Amino acid sequence: xxxxxxxxxxxxxxxxxxxxxSRAAIINGLADHADPSVVLLLISSNGVLTEECSAFVxxxxxxxxxxHCLSSSFIAPNLTFELFLGDDHxxxxxxxxxxxxxxxxxxHFDPAFTRATASSMPDVGVVITSEPLTIPPIxxxxxxxxxxxxGQPLRMIGYGQxxxxxxxxxxxxxxxxxxxxxxxxxxxxxxxNTKTFCHGDSGGAELMVIxxxxxxxxxxxxxxxxxxxxxxxxxxxxxxxxxxxxDLVDPYIAAFAPAAAPDAGSDAGPSPTAPHGGCSMSSxxxxxxxxxxxxxxxxALLLRRRWPARARAxxxxxxxxx
Numbered sequence: 001x002x003x004x005x006x007x008x009x010x011x012x013x014x015x016x017x018x019x020x021x022s023r024a025a026i027i028n029g030l031a032d033h034a035d036p037s038v039v040l041l042l043i044s045s046n047g048v049l050t051e052e053c054s055a056f057v058x059x060x061x062x063x064x065x066x067x068h069c070l071s072s073s074f075i076a077p078n079l080t081f082e083l084f085l086g087d088d089h090x091x092x093x094x095x096x097x098x099x100x101x102x103x104x105x106x107x108h109f110d111p112a113f114t115r116a117t118a119s120s121m122p123d124v125g126v127v128i129t130s131e132p133l134t135i136p137p138i139x140x141x142x143x144x145x146x147x148x149x150x151g152q153p154l155r156m157i158g159y160g161q162x163x164x165x166x167x168x169x170x171x172x173x174x175x176x177x178x179x180x181x182x183x184x185x186x187x188x189x190x191x192x193n194t195k196t197f198c199h200g201d202s203g204g205a206e207l208m209v210i211x212x213x214x215x216x217x218x219x220x221x222x223x224x225x226x227x228x229x230x231x232x233x234x235x236x237x238x239x240x241x242x243x244x245x246x247d248l249v250d251p252y253i254a255a256f257a258p259a260a261a262p263d264a265g266s267d268a269g270p271s272p273t274a275p276h277g278g279c280s281m282s283s284x285x286x287x288x289x290x291x292x293x294x295x296x297x298x299x300a301l302l303l304r305r306r307w308p309a310r311a312r313a314x315x316x317x318x319x320x321x322x
Contacts, residue, residue: 032175033087037138038157038205039102040084040171041065041127045076052171054158054204055083056216058140060132061256064249065203066221066239067109067125068118081107081127085135089159089171103130108252122186122244123221125203126252138205139215140249141241145188149180149217154190155207158220160200171200180208181235186243188218190236197236198223206238216241 032038041063043051053069063083068074070081083102086094094100109125157175181191188206190196197204197220206218218238241249 031087032157032173035157035173035175036085036087036135038159038173039063039135040086040089040159040173041069041203042082042084043069043075044080044082046078047080050079051075052159052200053202054160054200054220055127056138056157056203056205057133057135058137058216058249059253059256060134060137061129062249062252063127063129063133064205064216064219065125065127066123066219067113068123068221069203070107070109070125070127071113073114080104083127083129085133087173102133104128105130110248118222120186122219122239122248124219124239124244124248126249128252128256138207139213140245141208141210141215141217142245143210143242145183145217145240145242147183149183149188149208152180152208154178154180154188154217155214156190156197156201156204156220157207158197158201158204160198160202160204183240186240187221187237188240189224189238219244 037057039055039057041053041055042049043053051069053065055063055065055069057063070079072079081104083104084095084100085102086097086100088094104127106128107125108128110121113121113123155175155177157173159171159173176196178190178196180188182189190206201220202222204220205216206220207214208217209215210217218240221237221239224235224237
């Protein structure tokens with residue numbers, strides 16, 4: 001997440017080492033004109049642009065991002081959201097093109113996701129657009145991501161900083177390929193500081209080829225830093241899609257895009273289950289299937305299940321959270 005107000009730098013945890021920070025940009029990446037499914041989330045507080053995150057389309061009206069990008073407790077009060085669909089928000093022509101903007105009517109994330117719980121819960125939320133997008137969706141990985149993934153290619157896409165020390169090097173869709181360094185119960189990590197994400201990439205997509213098809217395996221979240229690490233150093237932390245999608249994404253795909261085709265590998269998992277929470281941070285749906293969608297999501301909320309205790313346990317080392 002790229003902060004336009006440096007005082008709002010997202011440092012999850014006050015003391016202790018290492019510290020996770022989700023001011024999470026693609027370092028040493030290349031401009032990406034070929035992945036329109038990854039978009040830029042513009043976040044305003046009281047009508048003033050305050051933050052920017054990355055996001056990716058998974059259904060005509062459903063866009064996935066990081067939960068912390070949607071939470072007033074992490075950013076600022078009175079948030080509103082808009083999507084930029086171009087590849088370069090610094091280009092004045094694209095920035096002024098209204099056809100490259102998409103209105104947002106709702107955002108959802110687990111209300112249990114807070115600063116205190118962020119290191120042990122999926123950092124995943126959804127953005128609901130007012131009208132269907134014509135952008136091809138990214139498939140979601142349904143196969144359990146295990147130790148065999150370590151060392152495999154991992155492609156990252158986001159709009160964050162391309163130079164760790166330059167906060168102006170943002171708002172251009174960028175990609176890079178690195179490798180998986182570890183797989184934890186909830187998170188997938190990369191450990192190459194020279195090819196990774198940083199400020200502004202939070203909510204972006206991490207992709208792998210599974211079963212011959214490139215699918216999203218991670219939602220970019222934050223960095224796990226030691227005090228001696230450089231800016232955008234340490235390990236990159238992304239939420240595993242195979243762990244989070246059933247609770248946090250699928251119910252909204254069912255509610256707002258019921259005719260969407262199944263994702264790649266969907267035969268590996270059960271039917272969509274309940275969302276893990278349902279914090280709405282924007283205006284209610286007023287068009288299309290909004291009423292039907294709300295009924296479906298409300299019913300799902302009654303059936304929601306909590307993350308098991310084992311999933312909340314830290315799998316490797318301390319994260320330095322109070």
